[in-house]
Amino acid sequence: MKPDMMRISIRRRLLSLAAVAALVVTLMIQWPATAMASQAPFFAAMTDKMSAQAKGAEGKLQSAYGEITGDTGQQVKGKAKQVQASAMNAKAAVKDGAKATARKASDAADKLADKIK
Known part of the structure; x- marks a missing residue:
């Protein structure tokens, strides 16, 4: 491949990489769910997962x-x-599993309490 063609090819790849990076940065901007995290634990878990996805995308781009x-x-x-x-x-998966187990235990305790009444 000619040096000029190689430079153009590398330039195109870098521009494509820059476009993907811009998209990832746009997606990484924290959205209002972080403000609502104290009101709903669901949103806090969602932001943990989003942070992990953003970190993974950042790693792929860097690689x-x-x-x-x-x-x-x-x-x-x-x-x-x-x-x-x-x-x-x-x-995040372990956290979700622990929350689900706690919910099931709470529901079982509520059902038992209803039977005792």
């Missing part, structure tokens, strides 16, 4: 940038952010 530019440091940092996002997702 892709590293691949395009040949920078292994950026690739490694991107992969590390993806691992961090996986851990954040696991934490």
Whole structure:
């Protein structure tokens, strides 16, 4: 491939990467649910999941940038952010499971209390 064509190809990839990054940043802007988190725990859990997804997207973008530019440091940092996002997702799943178990126990206690009355 000619050097001019290679530069154009890299430039297009970087522009595409920049467009995806702009989209991710737009999606990462916190929305009003964070203000409502004290009123509804559902929104707090939602923001945890959104943070994990944003971190995963950031890691993928950083890793892709590293691949395009040949920078292994950026690739490694991107992969590390993806691992961090996986851990954040696991934490959110454990939290959701604990809440569901607590709800079931509460419902069972309510039913038992109704039978005793």
